[in-house]
Structures are given as C-alpha cells and as structure tokens.
Amino acid sequence: MTEKSSSLYQQIVEISEDYLGPTAERFINRQIETHLAIVPEKIKEKDLKKLVQWIKLAFSLISNDTDESTEYAARLLNLIESSASYGKAR
Amino acid sequence: MKTRSLLFIFLGLCLLYIVATVALPIDPAAAERYNLSPVAARFLNLAVAIPFSGIWLIAWYGFSHLRSYARRIRNTKEGPAFQSIAQGTKILVFSLPITAVMSAFLNYLAIQDANFEPISTILRNYVRLLLPFISFMYISRGASMLLKTVKHPRGVQYPRFSTIGLIILSTTFTWLIINRPSTVDGLGAAYFMPDWLVLSTIAVPYLYMWTRGLYAAYQITMYKKYVKGSVYKFFLSYLSRGFTTIILVSVLMQFILTVSSRILRLNLTPILLIVYVLVFLSSIGYIYIARGAKRLNSIEDV
Numbered sequence: 001m002t003e004k005s006s007s008l009y010q011q012i013v014e015i016s017e018d019y020l021g022p023t024a025e026r027f028i029n030r031q032i033e034t035h036l037a038i039v040p041e042k043i044k045e046k047d048l049k050k051l052v053q054w055i056k057l058a059f060s061l062i063s064n065d066t067d068e069s070t071e072y073a074a075r076l077l078n079l080i081e082s083s084a085s086y087g088k089a090r
Numbered sequence: 091m092k093t094r095s096l097l098f099i100f101l102g103l104c105l106l107y108i109v110a111t112v113a114l115p116i117d118p119a120a121a122e123r124y125n126l127s128p129v130a131a132r133f134l135n136l137a138v139a140i141p142f143s144g145i146w147l148i149a150w151y152g153f154s155h156l157r158s159y160a161r162r163i164r165n166t167k168e169g170p171a172f173q174s175i176a177q178g179t180k181i182l183v184f185s186l187p188i189t190a191v192m193s194a195f196l197n198y199l200a201i202q203d204a205n206f207e208p209i210s211t212i213l214r215n216y217v218r219l220l221l222p223f224i225s226f227m228y229i230s231r232g233a234s235m236l237l238k239t240v241k242h243p244r245g246v247q248y249p250r251f252s253t254i255g256l257i258i259l260s261t262t263f264t265w266l267i268i269n270r271p272s273t274v275d276g277l278g279a280a281y282f283m284p285d286w287l288v289l290s291t292i293a294v295p296y297l298y299m300w301t302r303g304l305y306a307a308y309q310i311t312m313y314k315k316y317v318k319g320s321v322y323k324f325f326l327s328y329l330s331r332g333f334t335t336i337i338l339v340s341v342l343m344q345f346i347l348t349v350s351s352r353i354l355r356l357n358l359t360p361i362l363l364i365v366y367v368l369v370f371l372s373s374i375g376y377i378y379i380a381r382g383a384k385r386l387n388s389i390e391d392v
Contacts, residue, residue, distance in 0.1 A: 018318060018319065019321050021317050021318045022239070022317065023319070023322060023390065027389060
C-alpha cells in the first residue's frame with residue numbers, strides 16, 4: 001500500500017514539475033501538509049480530489065492562466081481514474 | 091546583515107552623494123568647458139544626482155526582492171546558486187552609490203590640489219573596477235551553479251560567435267585605451283599611468299569581468315531554457331531579462347567611462363543624453379529582476 005501511495009505522490013510531483021519546475025515538490029508538500037494534514041508520501045487516492053481543489057486555488061494565486069490551471073487539475077484528476085483502473089486490474 | 095540595516099546604509103550613501111553634489115565645490119575647468127555659471131553647474135550636478143539616486147533606489151528594490159527569494163530557497167538545490175547571484179547583485183547595487191561618493195570626494199581633492207589629480211584619477215579608476223569586478227564574479231559563479239542543476243546539451247556551454255565577439259570587444263577596447271589623448275610625459279589623461287600598467291591592471295581585468303558577466307547572462311538564459319515548469323520558466327524570464335540588461339548596461343557604462351576623454355569632447359547635451367539613457371536602461375533591468383523575484387516568491391508563499 002505504501003509503495004502505491006509513494007508512486008501516486010511521485011506522479012503528482014512529476015505532473016506539477018511540468019508547471020512549477022524545481023519548486024513543484026515544495027509546493028505539493030505544502031498543500032498536502034497544510035490542507036490534508038498527512039505525510040506527503042503517504043497520500044492516497046481518496047485524498048486526491050480534495051488536494052486538487054486546494055492546488056487549483058493555490059495555482060490561481062500564482063498564475064492568471066486559467067487554461068493552464070484547468071489542464072493541471074485535469075491531469076491530476078486523471079490519476080484517480082488511472083488508480084481506479086489499476087485497482088480493478090489487480 | 092539584516093535587510094533593514096543594509097537599506098539604512100544604502101540610503102545613507104545615496105544621501106551622502108546628494109549632499110556631496112550640493113556641498114562640494116564645482117570643478118571650475120568643467121564649468122568653463124561647458125560655459126556654465128557656478129549656480130548652473132550645481133543645478134546640473136543635481137539634475138544628474140537626483141535621477142541617479144532614484145535609479146539606485148530602483149536597483150535596491152530589485153536586489154531586495156531577489157535577496158528575499160534567495161534566502162527563502164537557500165536549502166534547496168538551486169538555493170546556493172541564487173544566493174551567489176543575490177550576493178553579486180548586492181555588491182553591484184552598493185557599488186553604484188559607493189563609487190559615486192568616492193568619485194565626488196576624489197574630484198574635490200583634485201580640485202583643491204592639482205598635484206593630487208593623478209592620484210585621484212588612479213584611485214577613481216581602480217574603485218570603479220573593483221566592486222563591479224567582485225560582483226560579476228559572484229553572479230558568474232551563481233549562474234554557472236544554476237545551469238549545472240538542469241540537464242542541458244553540451245553545446246550550450248558557449249554561445250555562438252562568442253569568440254569573435256570577445257576578440258572584437260578586446261581589440262576595440264585596447265585600441266581606445268592605447269590611442270587616448272596624452273598629456274605630459276606620455277601618460278594618458280584618463281589614467282595617468284603608462285600603457286603597460288593600464289593594460290595589465292585595468293584593461294585585462296575589465297575584459298575578464300565583462301566576459302564573465304556576459305557569459306553569466308547567457309547561462310541564466312540557458313537555465314531558463316532547459317529548466318522544467320511552464321510557470322516557473324515564465325517567472326524566470328523576468329530574471330533572465332533583468333540580468334541580461336543590467337550586465338549589458340554595466341559593461342557599456344564601464345566601457346564609456348574608461349574611454350571618457352573622448353566623450354568629454356562632445357557637447358553637454360549628448361553626454362547627458364548618453365548618461366540618462368544608460369541609467370534608465372539599468373533601472374529597467376532591476377525592475378525586471380524585482381518582478382521575477384516577486385513572482386518566484388509567490389510560488390513559495392502559497
């Protein structure tokens with residue numbers, strides 16, 4: 001379970017790096033620790049929707065580009081579907 | 091040292107420069123050369139000093155935001171690089187009022203005693219060189235460290251045409267120094283030193299400093315090109331533009347100052363125009379740096 005969560009965390013960071021570069025990991029860690037009060041590497045699929053809402057809000061404070069913000073959120077939400085497919089396949 | 095303490099020192103230097111401009115006696119030779127009365131000469135000095143001080147405050151504004159960002163990320167992979175760049179920027183920003191104040195007092199001493207003019211000129215030349223030299227080394231080191239944090243093709247290490255560009259810059263600069271107007275004993279008016287000493291202790295350090303500075307601007311641009319993150323890159327583009335501008339303007343201003351004897355033959359208006367344009371351009375550079383640093387800080391804020 002921990003390996004899968006770590007992989008989810010890494011996927012979140014990897015997607016975030018496409019927008020925030022080297023600041024992505026710090027950004028994600030802050031969102032998870034502050035708003036979800038969990039250890040970032042231990043994030044689970046059930047936390048993802050809430051996290052994406054916070055990320056979208058925080059991202060809107062950084063950038064005015066709504067298209068980019070929407071794309072970022074959509075890519076993160078796709079991780080839920082990917083995780084669900086992975087679970088069904090198992 | 092705390093930012094507030096640095097700010098007080100900086101403001102003190104700016105104020106000292108303005109007071110020196112008003113209080114110290116004007117150069118009678120310069121006033122005669124441009125056909126100015128003592129009052130007009132003082133107004134002219136103020137007309138230069140006040141905008142300069144304003145630009146220096148803009149430079150401080152840019153530096154303070156960069157410093158804030160560099161401190162914020164000091165424990166990250168890019169942290170040491172940004173700290174080095176911020177340190178170099180601090181020295182460059184402080185060099186602005188420091189060299190102006192020292193020049194004003196050295197000029198005053200030269201006016202009081204004509205025998206002091208060579209010493210005053212020599213000291214002024216070295217003061218103008220030393221602080222920007224140190225600042226460019228820090229900025230260059232930081233830029234090099236920054237580029238190493240990203241994967242990039244080997245070919246980006248040196249910009250195209252950099253070799254021929256540097257050869258042209260070196261030969262032009264050296265020619266202008268060697269062919270400057272001479273005074274007594276074959277010593278140049280701008281330096282009061284023999285050619286070999288001017289070339290080895292002023293020209294060579296300047297050329298090295300400019301090479302490192304221009305290369306630093308290139309490396310920061312390459313870092314921006316190869317780093318990931320569309321939003322990060324966009325914010326970084328302000329920093330990149332800012333550093334390119336201030337380094338280019340700094341190189342140009344130093345180039346002009348070192349061959350100033352030719353500039354002084356112009357009428358007053360073109361001289362003032364050149365000075366105002368360069369100072370205005372450098373302020374744009376610092377505004378870009380401030381903007382970039384503020385936007386990068388905003389990522390760390392949320």
